[in-house]
Amino acid sequence: MPEQGQRQVQVTRATPIGAVPLADSIHEDTTAKWFLLSSVTYFFIVGIIALTIAAKFVWPQLLGSVAYLTYGRLRPLHVNGMLFGWLLPADLGLAYYVVPRLCGVKLWSEKLGIATAVLWNVIVLGAVYALPAGYNKGWEYAELPLPLVALVVVAWVMFGINIFATVATRKYEQMYVSLWYTLATILWTTFVYPTGNVAVLFTTGTNQANLNWMYVHNAVGLIFTPIGLAMAYYFIPKASNTPLYSHKLSMIGFWSLAFVYVWTGAHHMIHGPISQWLQTIAIAFSVMLLIPVWTVVYNFFATMKGQWHQLRDNIPLKFLMSGVVFYLLTCFQGPMHSLRSVNAIVSKTDWIPGHAHMALLGCFSFFAISGTYYVVPRMFKTKLHSDALANWTFWFFMIGGLGFFVTLWLGGFWQGWQWNNPSIPFIDTVKALKPVWTVRFFSGVLMFLGIATFLFNILATVVNSGQQTARTAPAVTA
Amino acid sequence: MLGNTDKSAIGFVIAALVFFFIGGLLTTVVPPLVDKSWSKPFENEDPSKGPTGKLRQYTELELKGRAIYVKEGCWYCHTQQTRTLLADTKRSGWKGVDSPISTPDEFVYDSPHMFGTKRTGPDLSRVGGKYDRQWHRTHFRNPRDLTPGSVMPPFPWIANDDEQFNALVAYIQTLGRAKNWRPDNDYEK
Ligand code: HEM
Numbered sequence: 001m002p003e004q005g006q007r008q009v010q011v012t013r014a015t016p017i018g019a020v021p022l023a024d025s026i027h028e029d030t031t032a033k034w035f036l037l038s039s040v041t042y043f044f045i046v047g048i049i050a051l052t053i054a055a056k057f058v059w060p061q062l063l064g065s066v067a068y069l070t071y072g073r074l075r076p077l078h079v080n081g082m083l084f085g086w087l088l089p090a091d092l093g094l095a096y097y098v099v100p101r102l103c104g105v106k107l108w109s110e111k112l113g114i115a116t117a118v119l120w121n122v123i124v125l126g127a128v129y130a131l132p133a134g135y136n137k138g139w140e141y142a143e144l145p146l147p148l149v150a151l152v153v154v155a156w157v158m159f160g161i162n163i164f165a166t167v168a169t170r171k172y173e174q175m176y177v178s179l180w181y182t183l184a185t186i187l188w189t190t191f192v193y194p195t196g197n198v199a200v201l202f203t204t205g206t207n208q209a210n211l212n213w214m215y216v217h218n219a220v221g222l223i224f225t226p227i228g229l230a231m232a233y234y235f236i237p238k239a240s241n242t243p244l245y246s247h248k249l250s251m252i253g254f255w256s257l258a259f260v261y262v263w264t265g266a267h268h269m270i271h272g273p274i275s276q277w278l279q280t281i282a283i284a285f286s287v288m289l290l291i292p293v294w295t296v297v298y299n300f301f302a303t304m305k306g307q308w309h310q311l312r313d314n315i316p317l318k319f320l321m322s323g324v325v326f327y328l329l330t331c332f333q334g335p336m337h338s339l340r341s342v343n344a345i346v347s348k349t350d351w352i353p354g355h356a357h358m359a360l361l362g363c364f365s366f367f368a369i370s371g372t373y374y375v376v377p378r379m380f381k382t383k384l385h386s387d388a389l390a391n392w393t394f395w396f397f398m399i400g401g402l403g404f405f406v407t408l409w410l411g412g413f414w415q416g417w418q419w420n421n422p423s424i425p426f427i428d429t430v431k432a433l434k435p436v437w438t439v440r441f442f443s444g445v446l447m448f449l450g451i452a453t454f455l456f457n458i459l460a461t462v463v464n465s466g467q468q469t470a471r472t473a474p475a476v477t478a
Numbered sequence: 479m480l481g482n483t484d485k486s487a488i489g490f491v492i493a494a495l496v497f498f499f500i501g502g503l504l505t506t507v508v509p510p511l512v513d514k515s516w517s518k519p520f521e522n523e524d525p526s527k528g529p530t531g532k533l534r535q536y537t538e539l540e541l542k543g544r545a546i547y548v549k550e551g552c553w554y555c556h557t558q559q560t561r562t563l564l565a566d567t568k569r570s571g572w573k574g575v576d577s578p579i580s581t582p583d584e585f586v587y588d589s590p591h592m593f594g595t596k597r598t599g600p601d602l603s604r605v606g607g608k609y610d611r612q613w614h615r616t617h618f619r620n621p622r623d624l625t626p627g628s629v630m631p632p633f634p635w636i637a638n639d640d641e642q643f644n645a646l647v648a649y650i651q652t653l654g655r656a657k658n659w660r661p662d663n664d665y666e667k
Contacts, residue, residue: 062630064632175485175490180490200590204587255497259497
């Protein structure tokens with residue numbers, strides 16, 4: 001395949017800004033707007049829950065006499081709220097923006113899209129009621145009660161139809177990487193989500209746990225990873241105004257991810273009551289994950305070659321490239337923890353939330369924040385309310401995030417080390433972590449300020465655009 | 479084959495699903511067929527093969543207690559698995575007796591499974607019989623009264639409601655008891 005020719009395609013495809021100034025006006029973007037605005041709002045609301053559960057580690061009596069505010073009910077609200085209230089709908093909103101542009105056509109049905117957004121909001125509000133009330137199915141990431149699960153499936157099919165139909169009517173024959181990742185997310189999720197939420201109902205014990213881990217792992221690996229990478233593949237070239245380094249490399253990254261990821265679920269049960277040979281398979285494939293990760297990351301870094309100076313004041317790019325670094329680190333940790341010797345120390349400790357937040361917050365939420373900052377002014381045909389504030393958002397997230405990840409790794413490692421010495425009473429290992437949890441809480445406060453500035457900046461941009469359109473013609477910004 | 483999947487959406491869909499199903503089926507559907515111990519309840523009468531005992535179905539009361547354990551999210555802080563690590567067998571054990579390692583056949587009647595992923599609190603796979611009712615009552619009212627420095631939340635609405643409390647304690651006392659692992663049968667009630 002002639003690499004040069006491929007790159008030529010990308011220049012026009014991924015950067016139509018100057019080339020086709022009017023192209024953007026065919027897009028209505030109502031669906032994307034609804035998805036993004038509601039997800040940013042939930043980000044803020046769920047951020048309050050996040051702080052509350054972090055605070056409960058420092059002050060365990062806090063809100064302790066109120067059943068529906070107990071830790072065991074707010075934690076699933078935090079996890080589901082962040083995953084299905086903020087991150088996933090933000091990525092869906094961005095997909096509704098990106099896919100039509102990569103296909104050169106309008107979204108297949110804006111009406112269907114709006115209906116999907118409304119349904120999604122019903123689901124999130126349902127979860128906000130159900131989880132504190134104690135309706136919890138009992139599987140991690142799959143806590144939502146069955147009626148809400150059924151609605152998620154319906155919403156997913158509506159999303160899938162809209163995107164596939166848009167791709168089917170596309171003007172450009174060749175599909176850019178972001179499209180494959182988006183389409184693949186739709187396909188895989190259709191099987192992964194029901195495995196974790198419905199198939200588990202027909203099994204028990206270890207067999208059920210195995211399905212549950214297949215789901216949990218692939219919720220991250222085959223839902224949030226591909227849709228997140230789809231966005232990174234679109235926004236890195238866009239925000240830096242540079243063509244993607246290599247189309248071929250992106251194909252290698254994609255197909256190796258598609259093959260390797262699904263095998264690794266059992267690495268959550270290493271040393272646990274599950275067959276040794278299955279653990280070994282999961283470990284082997286976890287190590288192989290380095291292949292897709294390093295190809296993807298290399299492609300992004302190579303794209304940035306000669307462009308790094310842009311990081312100084314290009315805010316979407318700051319989020320994107322820090323996200324890429326966090327992706328590299330997370331996916332280096334993952335294969336390492338799956339090794340039996342390392343796993344014996346870090347598994348079940350506070351290291352794991354440190355790892356999980358670097359992936360879902362440090363990497364994929366950074367991509368989604370960046371995308372939102374990039375598209376909202378464009379969709380509303382105005383300028384971002386404040387670049388300086390957006391820069392604050394970045395630093396709040398960055399410093400808060402690092403404080404969160406690094407202290408939990410150190411603390412978690414230390415905790416695991418102590419657990420492996422049974423002469424230390426368990427409660428002493430709890431007390432030892434108290435300073436770590438205090439730092440985590442205050443890092444959480446910083447990140448919450450990041451969320452708050454983000455929400456304010458986005459809402460102010462939207463409000464400004466409303467006042468502006470009355471007076472001036474839309475400003476075309478690049 | 480894969481070279482053209484960026485042009486043909488149909489080819490792409492087929493390839494993406496085939497890749498997914500190879501790994502997906504081999505790691506979820508096949509293992510329980512190969513490894514029968516995942517579905518055969520624990521039973522052992524021969525002391526030379528390790529602890530004796532038999533896994534039984536939960537009673538109605540225990541199931542009610544289990545539902546509370548699920549509902550209150552105890553499983554976000556407690557695991558139920560003694561792993562194949564020396565330290566785990568020491569920590570899940572008590573009064574000088576080490577815990578046997580957890581095996582899949584001990585969990586055949588568990589749904590939702592409660593293996594857990596995080597040990598903010600200690601592992602509970604062998605906690606059945608470790609403490610008596612009075613201890614649990616005090617502990618649920620305020621864990622710090624018994625264990626200063628604990629970060630376990632108080633559960634006054636359980637401690638003060640006999641129906642819920644009895645059910646939950648009945649469930650806790652079953653944990654790890656399929657294997658009769660205490661030589662002196664010194665379980666608390
Ligand atoms: C204000 C920022 C945040 C704070 C203070 C925070 C705090 C916490 C805490 C205290 C836990 C429980 C950890 C444990 O069980 O020991 C947790 C779990 C979790 N959070 Fe967050 N969080 C924040 C943001 C986020 C975001 C943005 C996401 C995803 C988009 C996220 C996803 C998760 C997930 C998936 C878990 C479960 C981790 C696991 O399975 O081990 N969090 N968080």
